[in-house]
Amino acid sequence: MKIAFVGLGNMGAPMAHALLKTGHSLTVYDQSQRAVQLLVDAGAKAVSSPGAAVRGAEYVVTMLPGAGHVRSVLTGPDGILANVSPGVTIIDSSTIDPASVKEFASLAATQGNPFVDAPVSGGTGGAAAGTLTFMVGAASATFAEVTSVLEAMGKNIVHCGDVGTGQIAKICNNLVLGITMGGVSEAMSLGAALGIDPRILSGILNTSTGRSWSSDTYNPYPGVIQSAPASKGYAGGFRTDLMLKDLGLASESARAVGQPVFMGALAQQLYQTSSANGCGRLDFSAVIKLYRRPEETTAR
Numbered sequence: 001m002k003i004a005f006v007g008l009g010n011m012g013a014p015m016a017h018a019l020l021k022t023g024h025s026l027t028v029y030d031q032s033q034r035a036v037q038l039l040v041d042a043g044a045k046a047v048s049s050p051g052a053a054v055r056g057a058e059y060v061v062t063m064l065p066g067a068g069h070v071r072s073v074l075t076g077p078d079g080i081l082a083n084v085s086p087g088v089t090i091i092d093s094s095t096i097d098p099a100s101v102k103e104f105a106s107l108a109a110t111q112g113n114p115f116v117d118a119p120v121s122g123g124t125g126g127a128a129a130g131t132l133t134f135m136v137g138a139a140s141a142t143f144a145e146v147t148s149v150l151e152a153m154g155k156n157i158v159h160c161g162d163v164g165t166g167q168i169a170k171i172c173n174n175l176v177l178g179i180t181m182g183g184v185s186e187a188m189s190l191g192a193a194l195g196i197d198p199r200i201l202s203g204i205l206n207t208s209t210g211r212s213w214s215s216d217t218y219n220p221y222p223g224v225i226q227s228a229p230a231s232k233g234y235a236g237g238f239r240t241d242l243m244l245k246d247l248g249l250a251s252e253s254a255r256a257v258g259q260p261v262f263m264g265a266l267a268q269q270l271y272q273t274s275s276a277n278g279c280g281r282l283d284f285s286a287v288i289k290l291y292r293r294p295e296e297t298t299a300r
């Protein structure tokens with residue numbers, strides 16, 4: 001298939017690589033030349049605008065930070081909607097609010113393009129391994145049509161319902177993720193302060209009722225899991241400011257339906273503080289730094 005891919009960041013780059021590896025032909029666009037060059041080196045064709053990327057494409061995939069970025073590549077100068085062929089499906093894998101998804105879907109529908117929200121879970125490791133979970137909001141026929149493209153990048157492709165429901169699932173998942181990372185950070189820091197080896201504590205959590213993805217795959221304590229951002233200075237991964245965005249999406253969605261999110265509100269304040277302390281561009285597991293004592297900050 002000829003696929004246009006827009007947004008080659010921490011997630012988009014490995015997803016685009018996965019599409020290339022499964023034999024798709026890729027035309028890519030990103031504001032960052034460096035990001036584009038890495039894909040060109042792997043066999044993709046580079047162009048200088050989102051519109052140029054989608055000309056002649058059979059599918060379009062976008063993977064951008066937030067709704068404003070998606071809007072700009074869809075409707076901005078030399079954008080996707082002005083250049084995509086009628087009938088071509090646009091798959092947005094960014095995490096954004098369900099209301100924006102519905103607006104983008106109706107804009108695309110006026111010119112005959114199905115629009116699918118397909119946010120992902122699994123982190124940069126899952127993207128690199130091609131094992132992401134896709135939460136898909138689409139009409140049934142469109143879901144059936146995009147499955148083969150998504151299977152090149154993920155292993156669980158779930159139809160959540162109509163357009164917008166993929167984002168509902170994603171927002172709820174990241175509400176849990178933000179809360180569990182705060183909880184694991186608190187417990188790991190307490191254990192270390194009380195004198196247990198963090199690796200032993202982590203092993204206990206992971207074979208006990210405290211286990212979660214935040215403890216067994218992405219533990220925030222440095223040196224416990226070598227592949228986790230915590231063991232690489234919190235570089236790469238899922239930026240604190242993106243987690244903050246997602247907890248904002250949860251609280252705004254909750255307000256719209258009058259639903260309380262007690263733990264989510266507290267988690268939002270944790271990541272807000274972490275961001276204000278200079279960790280906004282670090283992986284969200286850097287939230288553990290809020291629990292460190294001054295003497296540990298220099299030691300680690």
Ligand code: NAD
Binds near residue numbers: 029
């Ligand atoms: P990122 O910041 O690493 O990458 C975003 C990319 O978009 C960058 O390369 C940037 O240059 C590009 N970009 C921004 N505006 C653009 C524009 N107008 N035109 C073209 N390119 C533009 O972000 P990420 O970590 O890859 O996350 C992308 C989305 O996926 C976000 O919505 C995030 O919430 C979600 N997500 C991230 C993770 C993760 O672990 N990082 C996991 C699941 C979901």
